[in-house]
Amino acid sequence: MKVVALVSGGKDSCYAMMRCIHYGHEIVALANLMPLDDSVDELDSYMYQTVGHQIITSYAECMGIPLFRRRIRGSTRHAHLSYSITPGDEVEDMFILLSEIKQYFPFINAVSSGAIASDYQRLRVESVCSRLGLVSLAYLWKQDQTLLLDEMIEKGIVAIIIKVAAMGLVPAKHLGKELADLQPHLLQMKEFCGINVCGEGGEYETLTLDCPLFKNARIVLDKFQILLHSPDSIAPVGILHPIAFHLEYKKDISSLRGAGGNIDGCSDKMGCVHVVEGSSTDSCIVRCQSSHPVPDNYSYEHLRLCISTTKRDVFSVGCWIEGPSLGLPEDLTAVLWRIESLLRTEGFDWVDVLYIHLYISDMKHFALANEVYVKFITEKKCSLGVPSRSTIELPLKQVGYGHAYVEVLVASDRSKRVLHVQSISCWAPSCIGPYSQATLDKEVLYMAGQLGLDPPTMELCAGGLVAELVQALENSEAIANCFNSSLASAILIVVYCSAYLQSSERYKIQQMITDFLKQKVSEMQTACICSAFDPIFLYVLAPDLPKGALVEVKPVLHIPENSEESVETNLHQDHDKKPHDRVLEYARWHDSCCQNYIVSEKICAVLVSVTKDVAADICGKNLQNAQGFEANGFVKDMKTIVKFCINLLDKILVENNFSWEDLKSLRVYFTTDLSTTADVLSLTISEVLGEFAEVGKRVQVNEPIFNLIPVLGSGGSSFMDDLITCELFASKL
Incomplete structure (x- = not known):
């Protein structure tokens, strides 16, 4: 028995x-x-x-x-x-x-x-x-x-x-x-x-x-x-x-x-x-813990968990420390343990994870972070292939996040295709460790963060930013080619920029990437391969990147089963149409704050950028810098800005026949210049989403549905001068 x-x-x-x-x-x-x-x-x-x-x-x-x-x-x-x-x-x-x-x-x-x-x-x-x-x-x-x-x-x-x-x-x-x-x-x-x-x-x-x-x-x-x-x-x-x-x-x-x-x-x-809790049978839940117990100094209250949606086909989970921080190994162990607990409670495991974002507070501890990581995510646990991954340093400690923050993207059907090449070659950088180059799930290709590594030597290309960025793009293109695709098919390209870059260098990045992609589109058109090149660009300024790299590229591609897919990007039909219960009055110039990529009835990706100038206009104030918001009623102003962002996101979803139930991930990048802790901003966003729910919106607010990410800078351009940047991905696939 x-x-x-x-x-x-x-x-x-x-x-x-x-x-x-x-x-x-x-x-x-x-x-x-x-x-x-x-x-x-x-x-x-x-x-x-x-x-x-x-x-x-x-x-x-x-x-x-x-x-x-x-x-x-x-x-x-x-x-x-x-x-x-x-x-x-x-x-x-x-x-x-x-x-x-x-x-x-x-x-x-x-x-x-x-x-x-x-x-x-x-x-x-x-x-x-x-x-x-x-x-x-x-x-x-x-x-x-x-x-x-x-x-x-x-x-x-x-x-x-x-x-x-x-x-x-x-x-x-x-x-x-x-x-x-x-x-x-x-x-x-x-x-x-x-x-x-x-x-x-x-x-x-x-x-x-x-x-x-x-x-x-x-x-x-x-x-x-x-x-x-x-x-x-x-x-x-x-x-x-x-x-x-x-x-x-x-x-x-x-x-x-x-x-x-x-x-x-x-x-x-x-x-x-597994800890079974509850005062009665009806209220019992099972929480699962890996063989690496959470340190005694942590509790569930210290581990903040955000889940993108209550629909469990594809969803994202973010977890970070709120409370006492013991150091990177302890914090990362606790965070991975908590995510593993949720996955198993919902009937999932690491084999179901498509992608992992690993954020740490100090890139000097990158090797130490990997030691902890491999105790949880291994090839033996991931029979369909290990998840793709990107890793950057973020100012976590400055906003009370501890030393580690992890996001995972999970899918329920186990139909993913994983490219995991570990051999060193002239093709593209090998993956040293339990992460893959790319994962394809339901026509969406999630690519690991690509550095400017020379594949045969696995060393960063000499020559500074230009050499590194070109190589990172070439590496990304080589991986896309393995799926019979190209960067010209990108939905979103996230470019992580190191704070060690000079300001003058940052401004070159956007034009270099645009020129590279235009060349790839031209090559595809010459080969009579149709392509709609107009991806969303997101630039993130990070304190440091792996190996001391100056730039890291993280593409997300659409690889349709039907090559005749219709793609609409950055276009709004009927600008004057207002979704019901609009909180803020819509103005035509608001569209300049948005980038979006729409595949009819399949994908809706949106980026909303709020610069200091936009924020000042929204709030009706003449503010010279981010710190000025705190002196002029920060909480009230920030709520107004958050309402603006959620309204625009909702507008694009509604206009393109998507709902909040289709949400797969929602990231809110905020600059540490705001001089606020993450919990204050989180409460503000939750309050706004709650108001949307009350007026009939389809926002699920019984649990957090967004990941709040502190950065040195972010935005839809390489100026990276946003106060807040919202990155939304919804899918009906």
């Missing part, structure tokens, strides 16, 4: 699992009940051992099996031996936990528990199993405790004493001792005062640090504290409170993938942790 094992961390639940395997069953998931408050070591419970709960999260990685946990919200409300359903009782927490596990793994048909002598515990497990149609497995039930203890030690269970509450057991002397070392004393105490040698009378509790089930790693307790609960002279009660521990791997970690067996629905074979 497929078994979910109830684990407390003690020797009994571990040995019960070993017995299950001995009798031919397969352990496919672990289940644990933990205190509502992490600072509490022990609950007054007849059902659950909670001392040492801080370490249980490691069992997933040690065994390579997913661990599901739930906080104990109930108490002992039904104290009779035979149990009947009682709302608010702690047994209902077990029912909710196992219910969620069964939904996650519907093939599970049995539950293992380590009950030896307690009818109270056994009957309650049996009651829950009966309600869920599961079989209760209690292979230790009524076993001779002396023989059982000997078997556990002989079979390789390494456990320490973490609680004592019996005559002959002294906290200062016996807590932290290994069970094998204490066995002679326990047998002596059995003869002297009749204690249960397996602790079934509550005499002691244990924590398993190693056993044959721990194929991947053993737990090493580095530091602990002895807490005396009762200084009784005859039977003092004390517990061991873990303070620090680590895992000692039994072999090279890279060889452990797949150690947990083939478990449907959980692609991380190293094991994962």
Whole structure:
């Protein structure tokens, strides 16, 4: 049978699992009940051992099996031996936990528990199993405790004493001792005062640090504290409170993938942790954690999550730190962990990700960021090909974002085509690491950020900006050619410019790119290949780029199945038409703030740029610089500017028969010159979107639908002088 094992961390639940395997069953998931408050070591419970709960999260990685946990919200409300359903009782927490596990793994048909002598515990497990149609497995039930203890030690269970509450057991002397070392004393105490040698009378509790089930790693307790609960002279009660521990791997970690067996629905074979929360069955949700637990200093409240749409065919997710920041490795681990949690909750995994934007606070830590990245995104996890990726440095810390910010684009149908060439050649730069050159999904090609790298040497081209930009464009063109396309078919070209560029150099970029693309269009026309060249251009000024590059090009292409597709760009039919409930009066000059790329009934891409001059006109003020907004009522002015942007985006969507439900991504770039934190701007945008929802717009505001990106500068031109730039991508594909 497929078994979910109830684990407390003690020797009994571990040995019960070993017995299950001995009798031919397969352990496919672990289940644990933990205190509502992490600072509490022990609950007054007849059902659950909670001392040492801080370490249980490691069992997933040690065994390579997913661990599901739930906080104990109930108490002992039904104290009779035979149990009947009682709302608010702690047994209902077990029912909710196992219910969620069964939904996650519907093939599970049995539950293992380590009950030896307690009818109270056994009957309650049996009651829950009966309600869920599961079989209760209690292979230790009524076993001779002396023989059982000997078997556990002989079979390789390494456990320490973490609680004592019996005559002959002294906290200062016996807590932290290994069970094998204490066995002679326990047998002596059995003869002297009749204690249960397996602790079934509550005499002691244990924590398993190693056993044959721990194929991947053993737990090493580095530091602990002895807490005396009762200084009784005859039977003092004390517990061991873990303070620090680590895992000692039994072999090279890279060889452990797949150690947990083939478990449907959980692609991380190293094991994962799922926290089931909620006060009732109806409100329960499952949050999944990778085998790299989120650092204790973070919580869900510290990890801001934005989702582009409630439609789950193609959607984007952005995550960043709001709160205490520990450093790049910790921040990036927490962010990737949180995204992985959401993906798995929604039935996705890294294999479903099309594209990843990786933003870090300091490019000097680029190698360190990659070390963390490869712990989550690997080729083994991405059977259809690893996602394409771009990486830049952004001023994250200045706006309270911590050291790492990640965006992912996800698709549900797994029909993507991935180009992942790792060989060094004269063709285009190889991909060193778990990311691909390009990913094609539903006629849209998402290309990795391209630097001016010379393919055969993988070094930046000498000669400064001109050489680098030309090479970056040539590299992009080579990749597009692999999909029988060209940069002339671009929907959007994002150009990341390094802050190390001189101002005079930035102004050359736009003309150089335009000349390059015109040449490609001419070549295609000569070859009698039709092309509509008029992509959206977005320029972003970043503090630094990988390898110290001066420029990075990130194209998005349309590759139609039908070569006769009609494309409309930067054109507005019926300028005077106003969508319903227009908040701001429309003026013809507003069109100069927009770029758009429309493929009828398929794609709607829009860029709205708000420069200082435009902002001043919108707000009716003569402002000389961005800082002037704060001195003249920043919040009110910013709300007016945001309304302007959302109105224009909505106008173009409506005019082209798109809705907000078609949204795949919405990025709002804002300059750090605004002297504001991201949360203030985020609240303003959310408020405006909320007002749209109230007047009948189709904006989903029950969760954030935009990613807020701090930059040194951005805009539709290489001047990059916008206060705010909005980049929207909607699709019916």
